[in-house]
Structure formats: C-alpha cells, structure tokens
Amino acid sequence: MKTNPLLSLLRVLLIAVLVxxxxxxxxxxxTTSLGTDTQLFNTGQVPYPQLSNLPDLIFALSEVPVLRWMSNTAIIAFGNTVFSLMLGSVLGYALSRFKFHGRGMIGFLMFMTQVIPEALLVVPLYAMFISLGLLNSLWGVILANVGFSVPVAAFILKGAIDAIPYEIEESAIIDSCPRIGILSFIVLPLIAPSLAAAAVICFFGGWNEFLFAVTFLMDPDLWPAAVGLASFIGEYETPLSAVMGTALMFSIPAVVFFLLVQRKIVAGLTSGAVKG
Amino acid sequence: MTSSLLKRGRLLGLVPYAFVAVPLAYMTLFVFGPLIQQVWMSFTDTRLMNPTAGDFIGLENYEDLFTDDQFYTSFRVTIVYTILTVILGVLVGTVSALALDRPFKGRALLRTIMLFGWAVPSVAATLVWLWIFNGPSGVASDITEALGLGRIPWLTSVDWALTSIMFVTIWQVSPFVMLVMMAALQSVPEEVREAARIDGADGLNVFRNVTLPCIMPTMQIVALLVAVWSIRRFEVIYLLTGGGPIGSTSTLVVQLRLTAFEDFELGLASAYGVVGLVLALAVAFVHFLFERRRALVMSK
Structure with missing residues (x-):
C-alpha cells in the first residue's frame, strides 16, 4: 500500500502533539517534585528532572504524613474491594444464572447508579452517619464507596459468568451442594482473571475517591491521600516539591494497575452501559 | 436429565431472591434510600446543623432556585461544559485512536503514555494542573508569554476558567475514549477497507464510508458515558476553581456542595442536585432510546 509522504509526516506530527x-x-x-522552591517561584523552573535533588525530596516528604495518608487510602481501597466483590459476585451470579421476576429492573437500577451524581448522596449519608456514629470513621467512607463499586463489580462478573458453561455447575447441583457453595468453590475460581480485574477496579475506585472522604472525615489522622493532597491547595508551608512528590507516590500504583487491566475496565464499563 | 434440571430450576423459587436480597438491601440503604431522601429534602427547609429535622415547605426551594441568578449560571455552565467536553473529548480520543490504529515501532509505549490522563487519580492530576496554570510561575503562561500572548489568568478570570477546566477534563476523558475506539476500530473488517481502496477510494473516502459507519455506534455509547461523567464530575472543578471566579465554573453538582456545606442550606442544595439528577437521567434516557432503535434495526 502506498502512502502519501506528506500525510505520513502529518500523522507523525499529530501523534507527537497528542503524546x-x-x-x-x-x-x-x-520534574516539579525534583525542583527547589527558589527555582520554582523565583528563578524559573528547570524543565528537566534534577535527580541530584532526590535527597531533598525524600527529606521534604518525611515532613509530610505521606505514609499515614497512603495507609488510610489503602484501608479504604481494601475495604471497598472486599465488600464490593462479595456483594458484586453474588449479584452478578444471580443476574447471570437465574431468570426471575424483577431481574430487568435490578439491572436497570444498577445501571442507574452509574448515572447518579455522588454529590447527591453526600448530605443524606452525612446525616445517616451522624446518627450511626460513622462520621469521622474510615468505615463510613468504605460503606459509601461500596454502593458505587458493587454495580461495576457485578457487571464485570456477570459477563464472566455468562461465558462459563452451565453444565459445569450441574453435577454439583445434583449433589445438592448449596448454590452459594457452587458460586464460591466452582464458579469464582473459574473466573479468577475477571475477579482480579474487578478487584483492581474496586481497589482504585476506593483509592481515588475524594468527595465522600473529604466530607465524612474531619480528623487529619484519618485522611486518605486524596484529601491530604487537596489540603495542600492554598497552603504555602509545604514545599511544592513535596506536594508533587506526594502526588506522584499516590499516582504511581493507580497508573500501573490501571494500565494492566485497561481492557477489562473498558469491557466492564461499556458492557454495563450497553446491557443496562 | 435436562427436563429434571429445568424443573429444579423452577423449584428454585426463592433462591434467586435470596441471592439478590443482600446486595439489593445494601444498595437501597446506601444509594437509593439516600437518593430519595435527597429528593425529599428539596421540599423541606432542612439545615446542615440539624440535618434530620426539616419541615415540608412545598416548592419554596424551587421558587428560590428559579429566582436565583446563580442557578441560571450553574445550569448554563453545566450544559456548556457537558456539550463541549463530549464533543472535544470524543474528537480527541477518536483521533488518537485513529492515529495509533496502524502498527508501528514504539506504538505500545506511546499508547501507554496517552493513557496517563485517565489512569492518574483526579486529585493528583488536579494538583499538577493547578501548578501548570499557576498565575506568576506556571508553565502554561510561560508558553503563551513566549508566543507573545502574554500571561493568561487561566483559573482566576471569568473568561478563561471554564476553558481551562475543560482542557483538563478533555485530558482526562480522551484516553478512555481512545481505548474504547481502538477496540472498535479493530472490529472494522480490513478486507472491506482494502476493497474500497482497490476500487479507488482515497483515505478520506474510506474513512467516511467504511470506517466511520462501523465505529459510529461505539462513538455514541462513549459520548453518552462522557456526558454523564461531565454532569457528575466534582473534584476536578471543585479543586481547580472552587466553582469561581464569581460562580462562573460552578456546575450544578459543585453548587450543590457549596450551598450545602458553605451556606448550610440543605433544601436549596438538594434542589440544585435534583436538577443535576434530571439532566443525568435525561442523558441516560437518550442512551436507552438509541439502544432500542439499534436493537430494532438489528432484529430486522
């Protein structure tokens, strides 16, 4: 196939701009995390990463409660994953294997959760958490997040279970093994890759979440990294290099895992949207 | 064998409901219940100090809403923001997918880089964009200054704030569009494209008459997803501008938060939220209409 050299050049330029x-x-x-405040605010930013400033960055980061923020983030993300997978696998299994009254309605409701702005739930949940003593607790944030992760997990797992032949379960049904046992010991191991993808998606759903965390957590000791990072805005005590260093540490795990499971995420989101 | 299983299937009776009961109860307690409560709250005079006690006041909040200039600003901002981020986000994402469609050396690496905007957590992304858009020291203004356009108050002027936010949003959503469109492009039969080329169609013609019709349905779905996300989007706008300057970037969702947690007026805040919800539902409804029509076309 012949290609026009001018078009090829344009394409290369286009890719360069997009990248x-x-x-x-x-x-x-x-680059900013490896700059000094004098450079950044006065003499002008050096446009390449100065690796020689790495010790300064590490020192600056030690002055910021990064590790506590990261561990709070990890707790929220982990809690979100565990509960979302438990509820999502049961729901996904039911939607895949059973025909029952109200099935379409449940699928529709699950799709609706992807449409509802989270901001609409903040005030009622805030009121609920006050009366349950869950305000200012990581539990409250986890419980609120799970509501939005369950449908995503359910869609992904339903899709995976649909692809497994029902005959595999039949022998177990004849041996009158309870359904929940079939799900746990026969079906879930077979869809391990999708389960892992759903876990990653739920984990980073909780990892990245900001609105619930910033509303329900007042105690700085409980802040996840998203809230801690946001608290740097308008605050000028912390060196900018430490702010960007924290942002980088917070981003790297998410970027690595999102890139690993990108196809599954796309499949989950679009199939959820398509099938409702 | 099969019929006995079918019978068993029928005898299942309550088993499906036992399965969905727990997840559904959870969703009702933490999502749908609060949502209904929020809608109800828009008809009450609830205040944040005492969020469980509010009296029914009918449509008073909506009367306040419709006489409030900020509401019209927020409504307009939400619509403009949604439409432009959908058009530009889908455009940039699709162009990226087309640019990377044909294999070349280093494509995997470039694709990975192009996915960053989608993979980086919103709050971390917002912080670096705040620095890029910083008034006196930000690199965005360094560039415009070098181009002779002077330093631009990206986030602090009414003229530029929404544009800057849309720029960041497009950076965030176009990689997702790209991923979806790349998958869609792979389903376009190469033989058909090749045949069209042999028949003398030039690149643009092949694209318009073969590729585009094939990827159009996917493009619609992704556009609707991006639209819903734009209506829902909170942290990027809230952290970049806080809805300012003077309310010029305060979408309905951001205004809901500000009214609730800065003015403490939960009733009015809920009314903002309900309008946002109606918009999001309208988009979802359009999506269903598209799907229904497609299903009809396919069944013919």
Missing amino acids: TFAGFPIYWMA
Missing part, C-alpha cells in the same frame, strides 16, 4: 498533551502533566509532576 505531549497526554504525557506532559505527569512529566511536569516528576
């Missing part, structure tokens, strides 16, 4: 647009902010995050 720069997409990658620059992350490059800049790394």
Whole structure:
C-alpha cells in the first residue's frame, strides 16, 4: 500500500502533539517534585528532572504524613474491594444464572447508579452517619464507596459468568451442594482473571475517591491521600516539591494497575452501559 | 436429565431472591434510600446543623432556585461544559485512536503514555494542573508569554476558567475514549477497507464510508458515558476553581456542595442536585432510546 509522504509526516506530527498533551502533566509532576522552591517561584523552573535533588525530596516528604495518608487510602481501597466483590459476585451470579421476576429492573437500577451524581448522596449519608456514629470513621467512607463499586463489580462478573458453561455447575447441583457453595468453590475460581480485574477496579475506585472522604472525615489522622493532597491547595508551608512528590507516590500504583487491566475496565464499563 | 434440571430450576423459587436480597438491601440503604431522601429534602427547609429535622415547605426551594441568578449560571455552565467536553473529548480520543490504529515501532509505549490522563487519580492530576496554570510561575503562561500572548489568568478570570477546566477534563476523558475506539476500530473488517481502496477510494473516502459507519455506534455509547461523567464530575472543578471566579465554573453538582456545606442550606442544595439528577437521567434516557432503535434495526 502506498502512502502519501506528506500525510505520513502529518500523522507523525499529530501523534507527537497528542503524546505531549497526554504525557506532559505527569512529566511536569516528576520534574516539579525534583525542583527547589527558589527555582520554582523565583528563578524559573528547570524543565528537566534534577535527580541530584532526590535527597531533598525524600527529606521534604518525611515532613509530610505521606505514609499515614497512603495507609488510610489503602484501608479504604481494601475495604471497598472486599465488600464490593462479595456483594458484586453474588449479584452478578444471580443476574447471570437465574431468570426471575424483577431481574430487568435490578439491572436497570444498577445501571442507574452509574448515572447518579455522588454529590447527591453526600448530605443524606452525612446525616445517616451522624446518627450511626460513622462520621469521622474510615468505615463510613468504605460503606459509601461500596454502593458505587458493587454495580461495576457485578457487571464485570456477570459477563464472566455468562461465558462459563452451565453444565459445569450441574453435577454439583445434583449433589445438592448449596448454590452459594457452587458460586464460591466452582464458579469464582473459574473466573479468577475477571475477579482480579474487578478487584483492581474496586481497589482504585476506593483509592481515588475524594468527595465522600473529604466530607465524612474531619480528623487529619484519618485522611486518605486524596484529601491530604487537596489540603495542600492554598497552603504555602509545604514545599511544592513535596506536594508533587506526594502526588506522584499516590499516582504511581493507580497508573500501573490501571494500565494492566485497561481492557477489562473498558469491557466492564461499556458492557454495563450497553446491557443496562 | 435436562427436563429434571429445568424443573429444579423452577423449584428454585426463592433462591434467586435470596441471592439478590443482600446486595439489593445494601444498595437501597446506601444509594437509593439516600437518593430519595435527597429528593425529599428539596421540599423541606432542612439545615446542615440539624440535618434530620426539616419541615415540608412545598416548592419554596424551587421558587428560590428559579429566582436565583446563580442557578441560571450553574445550569448554563453545566450544559456548556457537558456539550463541549463530549464533543472535544470524543474528537480527541477518536483521533488518537485513529492515529495509533496502524502498527508501528514504539506504538505500545506511546499508547501507554496517552493513557496517563485517565489512569492518574483526579486529585493528583488536579494538583499538577493547578501548578501548570499557576498565575506568576506556571508553565502554561510561560508558553503563551513566549508566543507573545502574554500571561493568561487561566483559573482566576471569568473568561478563561471554564476553558481551562475543560482542557483538563478533555485530558482526562480522551484516553478512555481512545481505548474504547481502538477496540472498535479493530472490529472494522480490513478486507472491506482494502476493497474500497482497490476500487479507488482515497483515505478520506474510506474513512467516511467504511470506517466511520462501523465505529459510529461505539462513538455514541462513549459520548453518552462522557456526558454523564461531565454532569457528575466534582473534584476536578471543585479543586481547580472552587466553582469561581464569581460562580462562573460552578456546575450544578459543585453548587450543590457549596450551598450545602458553605451556606448550610440543605433544601436549596438538594434542589440544585435534583436538577443535576434530571439532566443525568435525561442523558441516560437518550442512551436507552438509541439502544432500542439499534436493537430494532438489528432484529430486522
């Protein structure tokens, strides 16, 4: 196939522009984290990462409660994963294997959760958590997040269970093994890759979440990294390098795992949207 | 054998309901219940100090809403923001997918880089964009200054704030669009494209008459997803501008938060939220209409 050299050149230029647009902010995050405040605010930012400043960055980061924020983030993310997978696998199994009255309605409701702005739930949940003593507790944040992760997990797992032949379960049914046992010991191991993908999605759903955490957690000791990072905005005590260093540490796990399971995420989100 | 299983299937009776009971109860308690409560709250005079006690006041909040200039600003901002992020996000994402469609050396690496905007957590992304858009020291203004356009108050002027937010949003959503469209492009039969080329169609013609019709349904779905996300989006806007300057970037969802937690007026805040919800539902409804029509076309 012949290609026009001018078109090829245009295509290369286009890709260069798109890649720069997409990658620059992350490059800049790394570069800024290795700059000094004098450079950044007075003499002008050095446009490449100065690795010699790494010890300064590590020292600056030690002044910020990064580790506590990260561990709170991990607790929220882990809790979200465990509960969402438990509820999501049961729901996904039911939607895949049973025909029953109200099945379409449940699928529709699950789809609706992807449409509802989270901001609409903040005030009622805030009121509920006051009376349950869950305000200012990581539990409250986890419980609120799970509501939004369950449908996503259920869609992904339903899709995976649909692809497994029902005959595999039949022998167990004849041996009158309870359904929940079939799900746990026969079906779930067979869909391990999808289960893992759903777990990653739920984990980083909780990892990235900001609105519930910033509303329900007042105690800085309980803040996840998203809330801690946001608290840097408008605060000028912390060196900018430490702010960007924290942002980078918070981003790297998410980026690595999102890139690993990108196809599953797309499949889950679009199939959820298509099938309702 | 099969018929006995079918009978068993029928005898299942309550088993399906036992399975869905717990997840459904959970969703009712933490999602649908609060949602209904929020809608109800828009008809009461609830205040944040005492969020469980509010009296029914009918449509008073909506009267306040419809006489409030900020409501019209928020409504307009939400619509403009949603439409433009959908058009530009889908455009940039689709162009990216087309640019990377044909294999070349280093494609995997470039695709990975192009996915960053989608994979980086919103709050971390917001912080670096705040720095890029910083007034006196930000690199965005360094660039415009070098181009002779002077330093632009990206986030602090009414003229630029919404544009800057849309720029960040497009950076975030276009990678997702790209991922979806790349998958869609792979389903376009290469033989058909090749045949069209042999028949003398040039690149643009092949695209318009073969590729585009094939990827159009996917494009619609992804556009609707991006639209719903734009209506829902909170943290990026809230952290970049806080809805300012003077309410010029305060979408319905951001205004809901500000009215609830800064003005403490939960009733009015809920009314903002209900309008946002109606918009999101309208988009979802359009989605269902598209799906229904497609199902009809396919069944013919």
